[in-house]
Amino acid sequence: MALIVQKYGGTSMGTPERIRNVARRIAKFQAQGHQVVVVVSAMSGETNRLIALAKEVQAQPDPRELDVVVSTGEQVTIGLLCMALINSGVKARSYTGPQVRILTDSAFTKARILKIDEDRMRKDLEEGCVVVVAGFQGVDDAGNITTLGRGGSDTTGVALAAALRADECQIYTDVDGVYTTDPRIVPEARKLDTVTFEEMLEMASLGSKVLQIRSVEFAGKYKVRLRVLSSFQEEGEGTLITFEDDIKMEQPIISGIAFNRDEAKLTVLGVPDRPGIAYQILGPIADANIDVDMIIQNVSHDGTTDFSFTVPRGEHDRALGILEGVKAHVGARELRADRSMAKVSVVGVGMRSHVGIASKMFRTLAEEGINIQMISTSEIKISVAIDEKYLELAVRVLHKAFELDQVPA
Amino acid sequence: MALIVQKYGGTSMGTPERIRNVARRIAKFQAQGHQVVVVVSAMSGETNRLIALAKEVQAQPDPRELDVVVSTGEQVTIGLLCMALINSGVKARSYTGPQVRILTDSAFTKARILKIDEDRMRKDLEEGCVVVVAGFQGVDDAGNITTLGRGGSDTTGVALAAALRADECQIYTDVDGVYTTDPRIVPEARKLDTVTFEEMLEMASLGSKVLQIRSVEFAGKYKVRLRVLSSFQEEGEGTLITFEDDIKMEQPIISGIAFNRDEAKLTVLGVPDRPGIAYQILGPIADANIDVDMIIQNVSHDGTTDFSFTVPRGEHDRALGILEGVKAHVGARELRADRSMAKVSVVGVGMRSHVGIASKMFRTLAEEGINIQMISTSEIKISVAIDEKYLELAVRVLHKAFELDQVPA
Numbered sequence: 021m022a023l024i025v026q027k028y029g030g031t032s033m034g035t036p037e038r039i040r041n042v043a044r045r046i047a048k049f050q051a052q053g054h055q056v057v058v059v060v061s062a063m064s065g066e067t068n069r070l071i072a073l074a075k076e077v078q079a080q081p082d083p084r085e086l087d088v089v090v091s092t093g094e095q096v097t098i099g100l101l102c103m104a105l106i107n108s109g110v111k112a113r114s115y116t117g118p119q120v121r122i123l124t125d126s127a128f129t130k131a132r133i134l135k136i137d138e139d140r141m142r143k144d145l146e147e148g149c150v151v152v153v154a155g156f157q158g159v160d161d162a163g164n165i166t167t168l169g170r171g172g173s174d175t176t177g178v179a180l181a182a183a184l185r186a187d188e189c190q191i192y193t194d195v196d197g198v199y200t201t202d203p204r205i206v207p208e209a210r211k212l213d214t215v216t217f218e219e220m221l222e223m224a225s226l227g228s229k230v231l232q233i234r235s236v237e238f239a240g241k242y243k244v245r246l247r248v249l250s251s252f253q254e255e256g257e258g259t260l261i262t263f264e265d266d267i268k269m270e271q272p273i274i275s276g277i278a279f280n281r282d283e284a285k286l287t288v289l290g291v292p293d294r295p296g297i298a299y300q301i302l303g304p305i306a307d308a309n310i311d312v313d314m315i316i317q318n319v320s321h322d323g324t325t326d327f328s329f330t331v332p333r334g335e336h337d338r339a340l341g342i343l344e345g346v347k348a349h350v351g352a353r354e355l356r357a358d359r360s361m362a363k364v365s366v367v368g369v370g371m372r373s374h375v376g377i378a379s380k381m382f383r384t385l386a387e388e389g390i391n392i393q394m395i396s397t398s399e400i401k402i403s404v405a406i407d408e409k410y411l412e413l414a415v416r417v418l419h420k421a422f423e424l425d426q427v428p429a
Numbered sequence: 430m431a432l433i434v435q436k437y438g439g440t441s442m443g444t445p446e447r448i449r450n451v452a453r454r455i456a457k458f459q460a461q462g463h464q465v466v467v468v469v470s471a472m473s474g475e476t477n478r479l480i481a482l483a484k485e486v487q488a489q490p491d492p493r494e495l496d497v498v499v500s501t502g503e504q505v506t507i508g509l510l511c512m513a514l515i516n517s518g519v520k521a522r523s524y525t526g527p528q529v530r531i532l533t534d535s536a537f538t539k540a541r542i543l544k545i546d547e548d549r550m551r552k553d554l555e556e557g558c559v560v561v562v563a564g565f566q567g568v569d570d571a572g573n574i575t576t577l578g579r580g581g582s583d584t585t586g587v588a589l590a591a592a593l594r595a596d597e598c599q600i601y602t603d604v605d606g607v608y609t610t611d612p613r614i615v616p617e618a619r620k621l622d623t624v625t626f627e628e629m630l631e632m633a634s635l636g637s638k639v640l641q642i643r644s645v646e647f648a649g650k651y652k653v654r655l656r657v658l659s660s661f662q663e664e665g666e667g668t669l670i671t672f673e674d675d676i677k678m679e680q681p682i683i684s685g686i687a688f689n690r691d692e693a694k695l696t697v698l699g700v701p702d703r704p705g706i707a708y709q710i711l712g713p714i715a716d717a718n719i720d721v722d723m724i725i726q727n728v729s730h731d732g733t734t735d736f737s738f739t740v741p742r743g744e745h746d747r748a749l750g751i752l753e754g755v756k757a758h759v760g761a762r763e764l765r766a767d768r769s770m771a772k773v774s775v776v777g778v779g780m781r782s783h784v785g786i787a788s789k790m791f792r793t794l795a796e797e798g799i800n801i802q803m804i805s806t807s808e809i810k811i812s813v814a815i816d817e818k819y820l821e822l823a824v825r826v827l828h829k830a831f832e833l834d835q836v837p838a
């Protein structure tokens with residue numbers, strides 16, 4: 021008998037019929053003798069509906085009150101799922117974040133979990149109950165309702181698994197696992213049976229979007245065994261997220277090709293190369309709450325350098341406007357902007373101990389005539405910025421070059 | 430400076446624009462130096478939407494889980510109203526029933542309030558905050574979310590006023606007070622400046638539907654000063670519900686004409702007149718959860734009697750079906766049913782000390798050729814059942830006969 025935490029997202033909770041399907045799946049697990057704690061998101065679209073309603077009342081909704089409103093989305097689904105379970109003859113009891121209680125700090129709309137009381141859940145499990153907990157929400161020390169920010173239900177799932185020392189935390193999504201790359205672009209893309217936490221972090225932040233990045237960090241920190249599965253398929257083992265300790269010798273060098281389509285590149289040319297210049301350029305961008313992704317500054321020549329960075333495409337115009345002001349201030353020569361960039365990355369913990377990955381990547385792209393505009397690397401990934409029109413081609417040839425369509429020996 | 434509890438219903442909370450209007454009204458009260466606690470219902474239609482959703486998942490929703498789902502309706506409106514208040518520069522803080530905390534028994538979907546903690550509200554009021562509380566909900570001793578049943582937001586308002594020893598509890602509705610009868614039927618109908626609790630109870634139960642009957646009982650028990658006002662009119666004093674102690678000597682004999690259109694009459698003829706017969710007839714009706722209103726049994730002759738009662742029209746067919754079985758069992762001679770009945774009542778605490786009210790009522794109806802089919806009386810009302818087609822005429826002539834269109838001297 022195992023204790024399993026399962027998390028179901030908004031799509032799985034989207035209709036009464038789907039909720040009944042989830043209930044059947046849970047009932048099957050319980051019938052196998054497992055104890056099950058379930059974390060659910062709001063019905064798909066509901067959180068956005070509530071936020072839109074709030075904005076109709078107050079353009080910038082008060083954060084405390086926004087959390088009061090938005091947290092109702094998950095409160096509805098925990099009740100509905102328990103009804104479906106009870107209807108299938110399974111004992112079930114729902115809890116909101118405050119009821120559990122999931123104690124957080126008081127950072128409304130982006131609270132962090134501090135502590136989870138497990139007593140009540142433990143008692144219900146011992147009575148043979150399925151425990152259904154609202155994701156994405158908690159309560160602060162003063163009794164105020166808080167939310168963890170978008171996608172926080174994954175984090176709730178992992179945090180509950182950590183608190184209960186669960187045998188596994190299963191995240192059910194609309195994909196059946198983590199793939200070597202997006203199967204819509206590369207039909208030969210292969211589901212990975214395992215992927216390391218670090219690779220998962222790189223994949224998530226690079227746009228694979230299977231798991232919320234915070235939940236992956238959390239699972240790594242508390243050593244929670246985490247598995248991604250499809251909520252629409254009855255069978256399948258999904259992808260298990262592993263710790264590096266578990267990595268087998270035959271771990272492939274590269275695990276996958278991640279990419280992000282919607283980027284824009286901004287370059288400040290002829291910047292005097294003096295201390296503090298990076299801050300003078302990026303400070304105003306950060307102050308405007310624009311996320312910056314890749315940042316490149318190469319060595320200077322003749323006392324000036326070029327400074328490039330990428331932002332989400334939707335922020336291109338705002339960022340450019342800010343740079344116009346910065347340009348005169350820092351005495352730069354010129355601004356250049358390109359709003360049709362894409363980023364492609366090869367990811368793999370194995371590349372640490374292997375040379376030649378970067379050169380193989382660059383050669384593969386060169387053979388297809390794809391120009392690399394920016395390069396940035398970390399311990400376990402190499403990212404390049406390229407013209408967006410070459411994105412699909414780049415992903416396909418890299419996938420083939422690194423033999424990701426082959427099952428590792 | 431007064432402490433006022435205001436309650437706004439679902440229609441007043443129906444759209445962001447209406448919510449902003451309510452916020453402006455509250456801001457005006459606060460600007461006058463009053464402390465304000467506000468109780469709100471869910472947006473109109475929302476509670477029904479949530480119940481329908483629950484029934485799609487489980488035909489007979491589990492009561493505990495239904496309360497979890499349905500209580501989200503008011504949680505959304507407390508947040509939205511606070512946003513509107515904060516947007517108008519008014520400090521405001523929302524509380525769910527459990528947050529207050531409004532302690533109830535554990536009768537899910539129809540819980541009763543046991544105790545209200547006032548400390549947190551008191552503290553906020555002292556800090557100049559408007560306190561906004563979700564109506565209709567509470568929490569039981571074990572921490573489960575409960576609801577008070579439909580219309581329970583009025584009860585929450587009165588209960589908070591009692592706990593806080595508020596100077597007044599104002600119930601805002603879509604009418605501007607209690608009228609001598611329905612102005613849609615009698616254009617001369619007059620708004621009452623005051624009405625007694627007992628009259629209000631009779632009016633509410635007879636279909637005037639301005640206030641939920643439980644909240645009126647509650648206000649009477651805890652001596653809460655209760656006022657009904659319009660949420661759509663800026664001016665007006667509404668109708669104050671008074672205690673009998675306050676009644677002035679010039680209290681009119683009759684306060685109003687109440688009526689209920691949707692009744693059906695069922696009569697069991699030739700019932701042997703023996704002990705237990707009323708129970709044998711009405712027991713199966715009650716077991717089927719059919720509400721019975723008027724019950725009439727007159728003296729017997731030749732050892733048999735006739736037994737009549739009224740039910741909501743929608744229950745006519747079910748009730749008749751049940752009586753078919755009862756008829757043989759009790760040895761009755763015949764069943765008669767009439768599905769187009771209406772009930773008209775004259776209500777007034779003054780009638781206690783005045784004879785001749787009943788005869789005046791009967792004479793007035795007789796002069797118009799309206800046949801009285803059933804009569805039932807209480808200390809402060811006389812009700813008659815008549816053919817539905819005479820309803821409007823009966824209400825109009827009685828309103829005139831008792832001079833309700835005249836302002837009392």
